[in-house]
Amino acid sequence: MVIGANFTGARRCRNVVQRAKSPASGRRALPPRCCGIPRAVRPPRQRPHRRSPSVRTRSNPGKEAVMAVASRSTLVVHGRLAMRERRLAAARAGRHGLKVMSFEQAAVRLAGGFVRPINEESLRAAIQAALPSTPMGELESIKSLPGMIDAAADTLHKAWRAGIDLAARAAEHPRLEAIARLEAAVLAQLPAGMIRPIDIVAAATSRIAHAPAVLGPMEIAGLTELSPIWRPLLRALTAHIPVQWTAGPRPAPAWLEGTGVAVLRAPSETPEVSAVSAATAYHEAIEAMRWARSLLASGRAAPSDIAIAAASPADYDDHFLALRADANIDLHFVHGVRAVTTREGQAAAALADIAVRGLSQSRLRRLAALCRDSAPFESLPEGWLRVLPADAPMSTPNAWNRLLGRLKSEDWPDGADHTPALRAAIDLLAKGPDAAPEIGEAFLTGRALAIWRKALLAGPAASIDATLETLKQDDGLEACVSVAWMPASALAASPRRFVRLIGLNSSRWPRGIAEDRLIPDHIIPTAELDPLPVSLADRRDFETILATTDGEVVLSRARRDSDGRLLGRSPLLAGHGEEVYLRRNAVPAHAFSETDRLMARPQEFSADPQAVSAQGCWRDWRRTEITAHDGLIRPDHPLILAILARTQSASSLRRLLRNPLSFTWVYAFGWRVPESSAEPLVLDALGVGDLVHMVLDRALHDLESAGGLASADAEAVTAAVDRAAGVVAADWESERAVPPAVIWGRTLDDARLLAGRALAYGDAHLPGARSYGEVPFGGAEPKSDAATPWDPGVPVTIPDTGFNIAGYIDRLDIAGDGKRALVRDYKTGRAPRAAIRLNGGRELQRCLYAFAVKALLGDDIAISASLLFPREQVDLQLEDPEAVLAEITGYLSAARISFAGGAALPGPDTGGDYDDLAFALPANASATYCKRKLPAATERLGQAAQIWEAE
Secondary structure (H helix, E strand, O other), rough: OOOOOOOOHHHHHHOOOOOEEOOOOOEEEOOOOOOEEEEHHOOOOOOEEEEEEEEEEEOHHHHHHHHHOOEEEEOOOHHHHHHHHHHHHHHHHOOOEEEEOOHHHHHHHOOOOOOOOHHHHHHHHHHHHHHHHHOOHHHHHOOOOHHHHHHHHHHHHHHHHHOOOOOOOOOHHHHHHHHHHHHHHHHHOOOOOOOOOOHHHHHHHHHHHHHHHHHOOOEEEEEOOOOHHHHHHHHHOOOOOEEEEEEEEEEEEHHOOOOOOEEEEEOOOEHHHHHHHEHHHHHHHHHHHHHHHHHHHHOOOOOOEEEEEEEOOOHHHHHHHHHHHHHHOOOEOOOOHHHHHHHHHHHHHHHHHHHOOOOOOHHHHHHHHHHHOOHHHHOOOOHHHHOOOOHHHOOOOOHHHHHHHHHOOHHOOOOEEEEHHHHHHHHHHHOOOOHHHHHHHHHHHHHHHHHHHHHHHHOOHHHHHHHHHEEEEOOOHHHHOEEEEEHHHHHOOOOOOOEOOOEOOOOOOOOOOOOOOOOOOOOOOHHOOOOHHHHHHHHHHHHHHHHHHOOOEEEEEOOOOOOOOOOOOOOOOOOOOOEEEEOOOOOOOOOOOHHHHHHHHHHHHOHHHHHHHHHHHHHHHHHOOOOHHHHHHOOOHHHHHHHHHOOEOOHHHHHHHHHHHHHHHHOOOOOOOOOOOOOOOOEEEEEEHHHHHHHHHHHHHHHOOOOOOOOOOHHHHHHHHHHHHHHHHHHHHHHHOOHHHHHHHHHHHHHOOOOOOOOOOOOOOOOOOOOEEEEEEEOOOOOOOOOOOOOOOOOOEEEEOOOOEEEEEEEEEEEOOOOOOEEEEOOOOOOOOOOOOOOHOOOOEEEEEEHHHHHHHHHOEEEEEEEEEEEEEEEEEEHHHHHHHHHHHHHHHHHHHHOOOEEOOOOOOOOOOOOHHHOOOOOOOOOHHHHHHHHHHHHHHHHHHHHHHHO
C-alpha cells in the first residue's frame, strides 16, 4: 500500500476495505456499505483476466487482506513539511499501513463517498462568481475592490474553523446577514461533495463505526492545538479507536482532559541557546547563511538538520532568494517562492502590465521576449521587433494604428507582410482587463497560464498585477534533504536539530492581534471568531521550537530597519542571556559564498586580476597627473586613426575639442545612452529644440511650395506653422515619448510661437530669395524630398585639418542673383548676455556651415552667418567668418595631432550637465575628478586646449 495515499470513492472499495472469506460459509462476505457507496449503485465487478501459468499467485489472499486491515493506522500532523518528513520516515521503517494526513483529511476519509474539503482555489472561484450578484448590505460599496475576495475567504475560514453558524446568527447584525448570504451563495457555487468543516464532522460522526477499518489507531503528533470544529469528532473517535496525542515536550491543550485521548509527554530538550543582533534584516539573512554554511562545512549537521525560521517569512523572502543563488546552497522555501520570481511568473506579470496599464512598446517587447512561442507571436518571423521604431513609446492606440498603417512587406525581415497577425495581437492586448481571461488563454501556456488563472481567482482582473505579487508556488527542491527556510509554525510541527530564529523584534514576533476585516470585534468577539489568534500561536511556536530542538538555537534580531530607524527587542528574548553584537563589516568566521569569502580576505582579493585593475584605476583617479585610466592611449592606434578619418559633424568636432575622452567613448567604443521609452513629465531642452526645428522645416517647405517665404504675409506664416505643428506632433507621438496631454499641448503651443517668430523675424529679406530648411551637405541624407541648392553627396573638407564635415543647415536663404546667402542657426534657449564668436568651442556651426556654403556655391558668394534666438528675437551675426574659420582650423589641426598622439583626455565638458556619459566617470566627477585632472590635461593637450579660452 502506498504510504500517505488518500483513496476516495470507488477506489477505496477495492484497495482499502478488502474482501474476506466468511468463516461460517466460506463465501466472500461484504460489509453492508463500503466507503459510503451503496451496493446497488456500484459498477459491476469485472471478471479478472486469466493468469499465465508462469505467474505465481498468493497462497492465502484472505489472510493477507485481514493482516493489511489489522495493520492500518493513521498519523495526524500539521503542515506540508511534517507530512513529507513523516512519510519518508515511515517508508524507511517499512510501515506500509500508515497513513500520514491532517485531521481534516482524516475526517474526510471517514465521511466517505465523494466528500471533499473546500480547497482555497475552489473557494476563491466560488466567491468571485457569487459576489457580484449577492446583496452585501453595507459591504456593497467595497465588494468590487481588490482584496475583497481574499478578505471574504479569510472570514469564512475563521467562521468555519470556529464552528460558528452564520445563518443562525444572521439576525444579530446586518453584517452577519450579508456574510450569511454570501456563504449560502458560495456553497451553491461549489462542486457537489465539497462541503464545510461542520458538514464533514456530521458526515464522519454518522459513519464513526467504520473508524477501526478506515483509520485504525490514530496518533496525533506535532500539534499544539486543534481548531474547535474538529474537537467533537476527536472525542467521538476515542470510543471506537485508540487515539494518542503525542505532545512530547510541547504543552498539551487543556481541553484534552476527560476526552479519552491518551497524551504522551516527554521531557523538553536542552539545546544550546544564544542570542545575536544584526545591523538590518538583510544582515540577519547574511549571518543566517554564514551559520548554515559553517554547519555544513564542519560536518556537524546534514542539510536536513538545519532550519531557518521566522514568524513572518515574507519580510525576508527576497533576501534569501538572492543569497541562495550566490551561496549555491539548496535552501528550500517551505512556504513557497513568489510566482513572479520565476520565468513563468514574469510572463504572466508582463501580460498583466499591459492589461492593466495599457500597451506600449517597452511592455510589448518584454512580453514578446517571455512569450515568443505563444499563438499570437509564433507566426511572426525571427527579428520582427525591428519593425517597431526605436525609442518610440507607442503608448496610444493612434500611434499603433499609424505604425500598422504604414508597414509594408519590405519592412519585415522575411519580406512577407505579417501586419494582420501583429494587428490581431495588438487588438487583443488593447481590450484591457475586461478581457483578461481571453488574453491569458491566447498568450500564455503551461505553468504561466496556471498562474494567470489562479491570479484571476484571487482578485479582480483590474488589479491582477498586484494579485500576481502575492501568489506563491513550490520551489522544486526536496524538503527532506535541504536546508529549510520556513514559517515558525512549520518548524514547531517538524523540529530540526539546528535552528536559527530571525526577526525577533517587537513588531515582528509575536505579531499583533488584528480584528477580522469583515466581522469586527463588536459584532463577534475576536476571541470567539478566532480562538487561536496569531499572537498566542507565535508565542506557542517559539516555546515549542525551544523545547523540541536538541542541538543548537540561535535567536537573531535586527537593530534597525531599512530606513535606519531603531527597532525594539522582542519580549520573547527575555531570559536568554546577553546578545552578541554583530557588526555589518566584521570579518565572518565562515563565509557563505565566494563573494563573501573574498570580501572577508582583502589580501586574497587584492591578488585577483580584476581587483588589481580596479585598485589601480581608483589610485590613478586620485592622482593629479594624467594616467592610462584618464584617457592616455597608444599613439597612432588604428581605432583612433579610423574615427579621425570618418566624416565629422559640428557636434562631433565640438566633442573632440571640449571633451576628447567622450569623443573616444562615443565614436571608438560606440557607447550610447538609450532613449527612455517612459513618458516624460516635460521635454528636456534638446527635445524642445528638435521639436521646434521639425516644425520650422515643414512650415518653411510649405511656404516655399506656395510662393516663397519672402512673399508670405503673417497669416500665411501662422497657418503654415499650425499645419506643420499638427503633422510633426503626430509623427512625434508615433516615434518618441511625449509628456502628459496638458503639458504636451502647452509644449506644442510654445513650439508654434517660436517657429512663427523665427519665420517672421523682421530682418531685410534678400531680393528674390529662395529659402531652404534642414539643408543637407557633405554626404548627409536628405530628411525630406524638398529641393536642395546643391548636390548633398559632394564632400566638404576643412582645409589644413584633414576633416571632412557633413550636417544639416537649419535655414539657408539665397538671393535671386546668387550673389548673397544667409546661413542661420536657430537656438531655442536663452540668448547670451554678450556677443560670442566661438564661445570656448561651443559655437562652431555658424562658421562651419558658412564655409560649407561657400565651398559648395563658390567663392564669389557673400556669406552672412548668424545665430537666431526666437524666444527673445535676438540675432547674433558672425563677424569676419574667414578669420574665424582660420582660427578654428588651427584648433582643429592641433586637436587632431594631440588626439592621434594618444591624448583622449577629459575636457571642460567632461562630467557637465549635458555629458550623457557622465555615468562612466567617478562619482561627483565635475566637483572632484575633473577639477583634479583638468590642469594636467590642459598642459598635455597644448594648443588644442587654447580654444577653451576663446570668446
